[in-house]
Amino acid sequence: MLTGSCLCQAVKFRITGQLGPAVFCHCRQCQKSNGTAFATTAPVRAKYFEIIEGRSQIREYESSPGKFRAFCSTCGSPIYSRRPSDPDTLRLRLGIIDNDPGRRPLAHVWTGAKAPWFEITDTLPQVTAAGPPETRKPSD
Numbered sequence: 001m002l003t004g005s006c007l008c009q010a011v012k013f014r015i016t017g018q019l020g021p022a023v024f025c026h027c028r029q030c031q032k033s034n035g036t037a038f039a040t041t042a043p044v045r046a047k048y049f050e051i052i053e054g055r056s057q058i059r060e061y062e063s064s065p066g067k068f069r070a071f072c073s074t075c076g077s078p079i080y081s082r083r084p085s086d087p088d089t090l091r092l093r094l095g096i097i098d099n100d101p102g103r104r105p106l107a108h109v110w111t112g113a114k115a116p117w118f119e120i121t122d123t124l125p126q127v128t129a130a131g132p133p134e135t136r137k138p139s140d
Helices: 028-034
Strands: 002-005 012-015 023-025 039-045 049-053 058-064 067-072 078-082 089-093
Touching (some): 028 058, 039 078
Antiparallel strands (some): 039 089, 067 078
């Protein structure tokens, strides 16, 4: 089981299933919502994700049509994003997990929007737009 929380500890959660493939996302929305060059995310099935404390602290922002980003209303920590068109999947921000998520990023996605001041120096694949389909869904 994985556990996690926001910066101020108001929101706490646990994950009882496996995370899907992790990626480094360089899209402008991830840059803006995280205040850095990229976000490290992995999908998780919603049925395996449980808020155990602070549900009332979570706020959502529709950052683009049909995509909602959830964050702690006290400290602003990004928690996950979701799409109503795919209610079974959440994209979790890996930095808020307390223990080793057991996944390592397999690619850089949306590198066409990469911050000009950041240089990718690893050997992971770089995808100009969205990642390949296998990076989007967690397995059961």
